[in-house]
């Protein structure tokens with residue numbers, strides 16, 4: 001089967017990223033293993049410069065662009081971490097950057113985008129209207145429009161995460177990847193097929209925004225209501241390129257509730273001294289939701305991001321958090 005992206009592109013991305021990003025750590029936590037019943041390796045993308053794995057994609061895209069193309073400036077749409085990634089990469093390469101973010105985007109992420117020197121335009125209630133506005137502004141201003149899901153260089157860049165994971169642990173039984181548009185999970189499929197064919201790549205999404213899940217199950221990109229509070233996973237549609245790769249390589253696609261994600265977020269804080277945003281805890285939530293299935297296995301969970309809002313951090317210590325984690329660790 002032919003794709004717009006191959007394993008060789010991921011290797012090339014690693015070369016482009018050398019000198020920009022160090023390898024991120026991957027640790028196990030005995031207390032976490034005791035709760036899950038599995039050997040869990042937490043891949044710490046929360047320690048990346050913008051607090052999320054997406055920076056690998058943004059830097060890869062900018063590094064591969066011609067200077068004249070960079071000078072035209074870039075335009076994209078995002079709820080937050082893709083915006084941060086592109087803003088960071090544009091700052092590194094001296095390219096003008098504008099991002100349309102839904103008006104509901106986290107204030108912390110908007111502030112961080114602006115601090116990187118990018119223009120943040122707040123528009124509409126969701127990603128669909130942000131996308132529409134970004135397309136309009138890109139056409140008017142002659143800017144290069146970047147799709148967060150269907151841009152091959154972004155997938156190649158985020159794929160380097162899985163080179164690191166699977167070179168360190170080629171004996172993994174599974175790697176669990178949180179999905180919004182699916183770039184990370186799609187790239188994981190490419191890399192696993194090459195480096196660790198026995199390792200199952202399992203995607204996970206919030207049941208409150210199941211567009212990628214439903215697109216994968218049905219074999220065609222669909223739109224679905226987007227009601228999750230977990231902004232890294234908040235997307236209303238399937239994206240063609242990641243879906244194509246996931247169709248070929250994904251072993252399974254799970255759904256977890258926002259409440260299960262919150263419980264996992266709290267568990268990462270208490271048992272792995274790790275501050276994850278909701279999306280960064282979704283992979284662990286999938287393991288917790290299927291303790292029997294993962295029992296005794298070696299599993300990597302990708303902590304994709306650490307950009308928790310002030311409200312999320314406050315809630316982690318609150319009574320709702322305690323109740324959720326208690327019920328989940330007794331279940």
Ligand SMILES: *Cc1c(COP(=O)(O)O)cnc(C)c1O
Nearest residue numbers: 081180181182183184232279305
């Ligand atoms: C974007 C994002 C995801 C989802 O990644 P996709 O490549 O869009 O599927 C997961 N976690 C975090 C923290 C993110 O920022």
